[in-house]
Amino acid sequence: MNLELIPLLIIVLLMVSAGGVDVETTEFVIKGDHEITEHRGALIVGDATVTVPNDETISGPVYVIGGEFRVHGTVEGDLTQLSGSLVVEDGGTIGGELQHIGGSEELASEATVAERTTTEFAPSESDPVAAYTPVILTTLILSLVGAWLSRKRPMLLENIGTTARVHPVVSLTVGALLSVTFLAVFVFMAFTLVLLPVSILGLLIGLVSIAYGIIGLGYLAGKQLETPRVGVATGLGVVGIMVVLQVAGAVPIVGDLIAGTLLLIGLGAVVVTYFGLQEFEPVLLPE
Amino acid sequence: MKLFEFVRERRWIPVTGYLIYVAALSAGYYYNLTFVQLGLTDLGTQKIGMAPEGVSIVMAVLALLTLIIAVGSGLVMDRRGWSTDLYVKFRLLFLIILVQLLLTIAAPFVSTVDQFVLWVVVCSTTLGLGIPVTFSFMLDFIPIRDRGYVAATVAGLSFFVAALYPVEWRIDEFSLIMSAMMVPAVLILAVLSVKRFAFVDALANQHEHSTFGTGRCCRPTPIRTLSFAFWGPVLLMFGVFFIDSLGFLRIIEEPLYINTSWQSPDLSVRLFIAVLHVFGALAAGVLYTNFDRNWVFLWVFGLFAFTHLLYVFNIRFGASETPALILPMFYVLAVSFYTTLNFALWPDLSTAETIGTHTALGVGIAGWLATFMSTALALYSEGIGLPLGSHLTYVNALSLLFVVALPVLLYVHRMFELARGEASS
Numbered sequence: 081m082n083l084e085l086i087p088l089l090i091i092v093l094l095m096v097s098a099g100g101v102d103v104e105t106t107e108f109v110i111k112g113d114h115e116i117t118e119h120r121g122a123l124i125v126g127d128a129t130v131t132v133p134n135d136e137t138i139s140g141p142v143y144v145i146g147g148e149f150r151v152h153g154t155v156e157g158d159l160t161q162l163s164g165s166l167v168v169e170d171g172g173t174i175g176g177e178l179q180h181i182g183g184s185e186e187l188a189s190e191a192t193v194a195e196r197t198t199t200e201f202a203p204s205e206s207d208p209v210a211a212y213t214p215v216i217l218t219t220l221i222l223s224l225v226g227a228w229l230s231r232k233r234p235m236l237l238e239n240i241g242t243t244a245r246v247h248p249v250v251s252l253t254v255g256a257l258l259s260v261t262f263l264a265v266f267v268f269m270a271f272t273l274v275l276l277p278v279s280i281l282g283l284l285i286g287l288v289s290i291a292y293g294i295i296g297l298g299y300l301a302g303k304q305l306e307t308p309r310v311g312v313a314t315g316l317g318v319v320g321i322m323v324v325l326q327v328a329g330a331v332p333i334v335g336d337l338i339a340g341t342l343l344l345i346g347l348g349a350v351v352v353t354y355f356g357l358q359e360f361e362p363v364l365l366p367e
Numbered sequence: 368m369k370l371f372e373f374v375r376e377r378r379w380i381p382v383t384g385y386l387i388y389v390a391a392l393s394a395g396y397y398y399n400l401t402f403v404q405l406g407l408t409d410l411g412t413q414k415i416g417m418a419p420e421g422v423s424i425v426m427a428v429l430a431l432l433t434l435i436i437a438v439g440s441g442l443v444m445d446r447r448g449w450s451t452d453l454y455v456k457f458r459l460l461f462l463i464i465l466v467q468l469l470l471t472i473a474a475p476f477v478s479t480v481d482q483f484v485l486w487v488v489v490c491s492t493t494l495g496l497g498i499p500v501t502f503s504f505m506l507d508f509i510p511i512r513d514r515g516y517v518a519a520t521v522a523g524l525s526f527f528v529a530a531l532y533p534v535e536w537r538i539d540e541f542s543l544i545m546s547a548m549m550v551p552a553v554l555i556l557a558v559l560s561v562k563r564f565a566f567v568d569a570l571a572n573q574h575e576h577s578t579f580g581t582g583r584c585c586r587p588t589p590i591r592t593l594s595f596a597f598w599g600p601v602l603l604m605f606g607v608f609f610i611d612s613l614g615f616l617r618i619i620e621e622p623l624y625i626n627t628s629w630q631s632p633d634l635s636v637r638l639f640i641a642v643l644h645v646f647g648a649l650a651a652g653v654l655y656t657n658f659d660r661n662w663v664f665l666w667v668f669g670l671f672a673f674t675h676l677l678y679v680f681n682i683r684f685g686a687s688e689t690p691a692l693i694l695p696m697f698y699v700l701a702v703s704f705y706t707t708l709n710f711a712l713w714p715d716l717s718t719a720e721t722i723g724t725h726t727a728l729g730v731g732i733a734g735w736l737a738t739f740m741s742t743a744l745a746l747y748s749e750g751i752g753l754p755l756g757s758h759l760t761y762v763n764a765l766s767l768l769f770v771v772a773l774p775v776l777l778y779v780h781r782m783f784e785l786a787r788g789e790a791s792s
Contacts, residue, residue, distance in 0.1 A: 110691055253653040257666070264693060265673060268680070362657035365512045366577050366586070 088145040219322040226295040227311035236356030240296030243360040244349040255348030293346020369510040384508030396525040430739035434731040436495025441727025450723040453571035461556035502726035505714040510578040518710035519652025526644035582715035604733035612741035614762040647703030668769040670701035675763035682756040
């Protein structure tokens with residue numbers, strides 16, 4: 081599954097949960113080309129192409145978060161589009177509310193839509209200031225937190241930084257395994273709806289841990305400045321790491337690999353040091 | 368890694384030990400994974416025309432005989448001191464591979480049930496003897512520090528090649544390729560068996576050095592065969608093998624899941640699985656080297672539990688679509704993890720004096736007996752018409768039970784130590 085779909089999937093599951101739809105009737109179509117002739121409960125369209133043929137009716141609600149959803153027949157319930165492509169052909173009917181939030185939309189002149197709402201988001205690509213504001217804000221916050229932590233509790237960052245430097249392979253392995261496994265576990269939890277809050281909390285803790293890892297790496301980078309002002313050095317180090325992550329992201333594949341490796345090393349170092357509370361020591365083996 | 372140190376110092380004799388170990392174990396494991404486990408099914412059902420139930424009974428005989436012979440030969444090896452004599456082990460390995468070569472050449476000519484049973488009995492003898500002989504090589508060739516990585520290399524290599532092999536398993540073609548691969552090994556071992564070489568003398572003494580020899584779990588006190596420290600891991604490993612076979616055997620029976628398994632006709636799927644086996648094994652190697660072994664056990668049970676949970680979920684809600692590769696992905700990770708653990712664990716639970724017995728008991732009971740029992744149970748569940756979803760729910764429950772049982776077992780054991788005043792700290 082496309083990783084970019086995961087946040088949208090979580091949002092949709094929240095909406096499904098809030099709508100009181102039974103989880104056992106919710107279907108998530110992840111890939112392939114499908115014609116749906118009957119369906120009860122919520123339908124989530126992922127990376128797939130899903131078609132409601134002529135003279136067929138499905139109940140809905142339908143959520144489009146990727147792929148393509150083509151309506152030749154009738155969708156009785158609401159249809160929410162967050163991403164992907166929606167095509168309602170001539171004769172196609174949306175019986176409920178069509179809520180357009182994102183993605184491309186193509187409504188034929190003879191299509192019938194009972195009610196329609198559109199939530200517009202300002203395009204971020206056209207304005208570089210708006211595009212970089214979140215990154216700059218994140219960098220600023222992480223730098224300030226890093227500067228504060230390095231002055232108040234330097235041992236936390238020292239343990240994380242040292243582990244990332246001395247045991248990068250261990251940190252990378254643990255970081256990679258945890259991220260792959262827990263990401264899947266949290267998405268899976270979200271499907272149960274009951275555990276949706278745990279899933280969101282888990283993902284948030286994951287993001288905080290990654291951010292903490294960046295601060296740990298920033299502390300490590302700041303030490304290279306060899307200045308007694310540890311707070312300033314850590315702040316600058318964090319800025320440096322964030323710049324490296326941004327620049328690396330611009331280089332296809334290799335850049336992503338470098339950025340991913342850095343983030344996973346940071347995450348792994350955070351976890352194996354118990355968030356910096358203890359220096360990581362591998363088991364003792366004879367030399 | 369010690370290997371890099373040896374290369375830097377141009378100490379080529381210990382490096383040769385690595386090469387011999389990886390070559391012998393990878394080839395042996397590949398042979399077992401493919402020819403024995405999959406080739407024999409084809410031989411029994413396609414060539415001889417036996418019913419699958421009949422073949423499974425013969426396979427059960429093979430598993431049980433292998434276990435008995437492994438334990439017997441392991442005990443003899445330790446008592447006679449053969450476990451520490453590299454030349455004796457080379458001679459035994461030469462005999463094993465020579466007989467296996469003859470068996471491999473003979474396989475396509477087996478045409479009756481009696482011949483098939485005889486073939487299996489001889490094969491199980493070589494496999495049983497091969498377990499203590501080959502697993503004990505780690506003591507001679509691989510320093511303790513590198514065992515996790517070397518075990519990972521063996522597991523990764525074997526699975527990589529096995530997963531990429533074309534999906535059609537025909538015993539004739541298989542026999543030809545395997546025989547061609549075995550001939551050089553037989554020739555090399557024949558030479559090593561009859562003539563003494565200085566470099567082999569050096570390798571033969573390596574187990575006496577502190578960096579080799581006594582396993583990491585046997586320091587400072589060797590683990591006794593009749594102790595919790597030995598039978599605890601045997602039980603856990605038994606659970607791992609049992610869970611794997613019990614789940615996997617039913618999954619690969621389902622046409623829906625074949626497309627995302629080793630038997631997938633799609634090369635890109637098999638390549639994905641093969642590469643992931645290597646990554647999984649390397650990750651397990653890193654964890655095994657740097658953390659307590661119980662962490663690796665926890666990862667294995669956790670991964671299996673989650674994998675079966677995904678399969679059960681897919682069966683219930685995934686309708687009739689080909690499942691996403693995330694399902695086999697977690698399965699592959701779990702399998703690579705425990706295979707790496709299996710290669711490194713038994714030598715690390717042994718000394719030069721107990722390696723034969725411990726590897727035979729460990730691999731024999733945890734590997735062969737567990738696989739045999741779970742195979743029988745999987746066939747039984749299929750026979751009584753237990754739906755796949757229910758079957759995997761039981762497997763999942765079993766893996767979750769082990770996830771919980773492991774920390775509880777360790778905690779209770781610690782309590783007993785404290786109560787007896789044996790605690791070191």
